Amino acid sequence: MGQAFLPACADKSVCATKNLPQVRRCELNEYGAMMRGCESRPARLVKKPHEGETTMTLSLRPKLLPLLVAALLMSLAATAEPAAQAPAKVFPYPIHKKTLANGLDVVVIETPEFKDVLSYNTLVLAGARNETEKGKTGLAHLFEHILFRHRYAGEEGGYEDRMSRLGTHNNAWTWFDVTFYHPLTFTSNLAGKHTRTEDLPGVLPLESSRFKALDFTEKIFKTETGAVLGEYRRNASFPQLRMSEHLFALLFPHHPYGHETIGYYQDVLDMPQHYDAAVKFYDTYYRPNNCVVVVAGDVKADDIFAQTEAAYRDWPAQPVPPITATGAPPAKEQREHVPWDADVAPLVWVAYRMPAFKPGTTEGAVAQLLNELLVSPAAPLYKKLRYDKQTTSSLGFEEGTQGFESFDPRVLIVGAQLFKEKHAERGPAYFDEVSGDIIAGLDELKRFSKQKDAKKLLETLKSKYRYDFLAGLSSPAAIAQNFAWYYRFTRDPEVFEKLLQSVEKLTPKDVDNFARTYFVPENRAVLTLAYEAKQPAQK
Numbered sequence: 455m456g457q458a459f460l461p462a463c464a465d466k467s468v469c470a471t472k473n474l475p476q477v478r479r480c481e482l483n484e485y486g487a488m489m490r491g492c493e494s495r496p497a498r499l500v501k502k503p504h505e506g507e508t509t510m511t512l513s514l515r516p517k518l519l520p521l522l523v524a525a526l527l528m529s530l531a532a533t534a535e536p537a538a539q540a541p542a543k544v545f546p547y548p549i550h551k552k553t554l555a556n557g558l559d560v561v562v563i564e565t566p567e568f569k570d571v572l573s574y575n576t577l578v579l580a581g582a583r584n585e586t587e588k589g590k591t592g593l594a595h596l597f598e599h600i601l602f603r604h605r606y607a608g609e610e611g612g613y614e615d616r617m618s619r620l621g622t623h624n625n626a627w628t629w630f631d632v633t634f635y636h637p638l639t640f641t642s643n644l645a646g647k648h649t650r651t652e653d654l655p656g657v658l659p660l661e662s663s664r665f666k667a668l669d670f671t672e673k674i675f676k677t678e679t680g681a682v683l684g685e686y687r688r689n690a691s692f693p694q695l696r697m698s699e700h701l702f703a704l705l706f707p708h709h710p711y712g713h714e715t716i717g718y719y720q721d722v723l724d725m726p727q728h729y730d731a732a733v734k735f736y737d738t739y740y741r742p743n744n745c746v747v748v749v750a751g752d753v754k755a756d757d758i759f760a761q762t763e764a765a766y767r768d769w770p771a772q773p774v775p776p777i778t779a780t781g782a783p784p785a786k787e788q789r790e791h792v793p794w795d796a797d798v799a800p801l802v803w804v805a806y807r808m809p810a811f812k813p814g815t816t817e818g819a820v821a822q823l824l825n826e827l828l829v830s831p832a833a834p835l836y837k838k839l840r841y842d843k844q845t846t847s848s849l850g851f852e853e854g855t856q857g858f859e860s861f862d863p864r865v866l867i868v869g870a871q872l873f874k875e876k877h878a879e880r881g882p883a884y885f886d887e888v889s890g891d892i893i894a895g896l897d898e899l900k901r902f903s904k905q906k907d908a909k910k911l912l913e914t915l916k917s918k919y920r921y922d923f924l925a926g927l928s929s930p931a932a933i934a935q936n937f938a939w940y941y942r943f944t945r946d947p948e949v950f951e952k953l954l955q956s957v958e959k960l961t962p963k964d965v966d967n968f969a970r971t972y973f974v975p976e977n978r979a980v981l982t983l984a985y986e987a988k989q990p991a992q993k
Contacts, residue, residue, distance in 0.1 A: 500833065524581065534855035544954050549947040551754035552763075556771045557743025559945060560762045562755040563937065572641040572751040573930035574657050576665060577938040578633040579746075580739035582715040583777055583861065590681060592711075592717020593735040595628040599678040600732075601635065602626075604664035605671070606655075613664055619647050619654055620647075628715050631861045638931050641752045658761055663685060666741060672729050679725040686722050693794050693801060693983050694852070699805070700927040701805055701867070704788040704979050707929040709780030711864055743771040746945075748938045750930040758769055777862070783807060788979040791885075799847065800872040800984040802885055802894040808858035808866050811941050814952035815856065819960050820968040821858060822953070825851060825963070826915045827899060836894030839870065845888050846870040858938070868892050877984055884981045893978070901971035903962035912962055919957055921991070 550566050565571075585591045602624070606612030617624050622639040639657055646656030689695045698714055706712035716722065725732075731795065747766075749758050795898040829834055829850045839846045852867035870888055877884050902908055927933045940949045 470734055471474075474913075482654075483922055484579050487606065488779050494779060531849065544920070545927070545949055545950045550759075551947045552759045553743065554766060554993075556767065556769055557602055557741075558762075558766050558769065559746045560759060560766075561746065561748045561937070561941065561947065562749040562753060562758045563748070563933055564753060565750055565757060565933065566752055567754055568853065570641045570752050571930050572639050572644055572657065572753060573749070573934045574636045574639070574644075574661060575748040575750075575934045575938055576661060577721075577746040577942060578635075578740060579631070579744045579774075579942060581628055581632050582713060582717075583631045583710045584735075584739055585713070585717070585776065587731065589721055589724065589759075590731045590735075591713045591721040592715075592725060593728075593732055593738075595715050595717065595726065596678060596682055596732060597740075598626050598628045598633050598635075599681060599734075600670050600675065601664050601668060601773075603670055603674045603678065605669040606663055608669065613660060613788045615661055616655060617657070620657065622657060624956065630711060630715060630864070630941075634935065634938060636935060638929060644753070658765055663771070665745065666742075668736060668740070668764065671794055674728045675729050677716075679722075682725065683715065683722050686716050686719060688896070689716065690719070691826040693796075693798055696792055696794070697801060697803055697981055697983055698852075700792050701803060701979055702987065704790060705783065705805065705807055705865055706980075708780040708783070709862065711860075711862065712914070722775060722980055737773070739774065741771045741774065742766060743770045744774045744942065746938060748934045752939075762842070764800035779786070779862075785976050787975045790979075791979050792981060792983040794983050795986070796875070797985045799874055800877045801982065802846075802870045802872060802884070803867050803979075803981040804889055805850065805865050805867045806895075806896070806911060806973055806977045807979070808860075809861055810861060810863050811859040812943055813946075813949050814944070814956045816956065816964050817968060819854065819956035820964055822919060822957050823912075823915050823960070823965075825855060826918065827902075828895065834893075835899065839891060839896065840886065841866060843891070844875070845884070845891070846872055846975050853939070856939070861943070868896070874985075885984075889980050889982070893980075894972045896969065899965055899973065902965040902969070905962075908962040912965070916957055916960065918965060920954060923954065 471555050474863065475934060485914045511626065511744055547565055550564070582591070585593055601616055603611075604613035606616060609615070614624075617637065619645045620639055622637045622643065624637045626635040628634075644656050644658050645655040646659065695714070699718075702712050702714065717725075719874055747762060808821070811819050813819065822931065827833055830836060831840075836849055839849055848871040849871075850869060852869040853865075858864050858866045872884065872888060880887075905911070937950065940953060941947070943949070944950060944952075
């Protein structure tokens with residue numbers, strides 16, 4: 455499953471949606487699946503969400519490289535043509551979409567170069583943002599766990615047993631807006647294995663069964679709440695969880711973005727008593743009109759459409775309640791110091807509320823380049839803090855770009871790890887210096903167009919973005935996850951093209967305007983964390 459480090463995963467060999475996203479930093483096989491036996495460790499969310507997760511930084515597969523390079527060269531050539539000519543498409547595969555009568559979107563991306571590979575994904579448009587009832591946080595992440603316990607055919611462990619026998623690499627993650635399930639297997643397993651010795655349902659009937667008619671008992675529910683509690687306690691050993699809990703409460707006191715995906719600790723403790731609320735959550739949000747099925751791999755769209763129509767058409771739709779804030783966000787800068795009871799390196803977070811994300815807009819395009827502009831090794835702010843002044847040991851976005859690629863206005867967090875020795879010498883003044891330098895670095899973007907060679911630099915960053923974006927589309931699994939992540943905002947099959955075209959159109963003044971609008975004190979929160987030894991109890 456997932457959390458605030460990276461989204462989380464859900465199968466036994468997997469992870470779960472922690473508060474802080476986690477990702478397994480190990481090798482992927484030829485098809486983009488995680489290799490077994492790798493150790494996980496806390497990590498920053500790179501491009502979307504969690505541990506055991508296929509991230510967006512996969513190496514380009516030899517089979518796909520020629521197609522992507524050719525498409526990119528065509529798009530670059532098109533930019534040199536007169537403006538009246540429509541830009542060439544960058545993504546080399548056709549994207550097919552069908553919406554069933556019950557509102558379920560089915561999207562098929564045919565990638566025949568990956569022989570007999572099937573990435574079968576279900577995106578549920580519900581995450582921590584949909585937990586609006588007081589005392590009932592963490593339910594979206596909990597259901598990421600429970601869906602793997604589906605009693606297929608009424609059998610305990612029936613779903614997991616059959617998926618395992620199919621040889622499926624099965625996982626999921628939860629984030630603030632969505633929950634994403636992504637089995638990876640062979641195309642031949644789509645419909646199952648039916649022989650004289652074995653009658654095994656395929657991935658499609660198994661997946662449709664757990665989404666439209668999940669079968670779990672109260673005993674299963676309570677078992678998984680215990681697993682979530684263990685996950686919370688494990689994540690709580692990292693200071694980032696406490697930092698994020700304090701930060702989100704400061705910035706979003708009247709919005710469900712104010713709590714982490716794993717939920718408040720007290721709510722997780724009380725979760726075993728909330729079986730009825732959990733059933734209501736599933737019944738409300740696991741509906742066809744609130745889900746998207748994305749199939750990528752060695753498949754034919756017509757075949758997938760016919761099979762999904764038969765499997766999902768009896769899944770009844772239901773109106774999904776809108777999510778609205780119950781009050782206004784703070785109108786001035788927020789600051790807070792968070793004590794920590796273990797001797798760890800001090801932390802500084804400078805966070806800004808960001809606009810709701812929409813692919814294809816100028817604001818959304820600027821947001822795509824913020825990582826390169828602010829915290830890449832070539833960025834002035836990074837060079838200043840890491841090399842010139844040497845005041846930080848690391849600098850980056852705490853949640854990657856997905857922290858602010860959200861349905862509602864959310865947050866960009868610039869996080870810095872400091873040196874214990876310097877903090878011991880200088881105390882709060884050290885925090886003030888680093889946070890002040892970070893704020894000044896973001897303020898510099900308000901004058902980006904005035905920098906020397908600003909236009910040339912922006913063109914370089916746009917080119918790098920295009921190459922990096924395509925490099926992330928290196929397997930059916932990576933293509934499907936990236937597509938689902940951006941498709942959810944407008945449900946436009948051309949979302950890849952819209953996103954890339956919007957970045958291509960950016961001017962230096964667009965960067966100025968974005969920074970002047972959003973990097974302002976009233977949108978800002980500054981958090982610091984440092985070790986504070988507990989005082990011995992008085993006798």
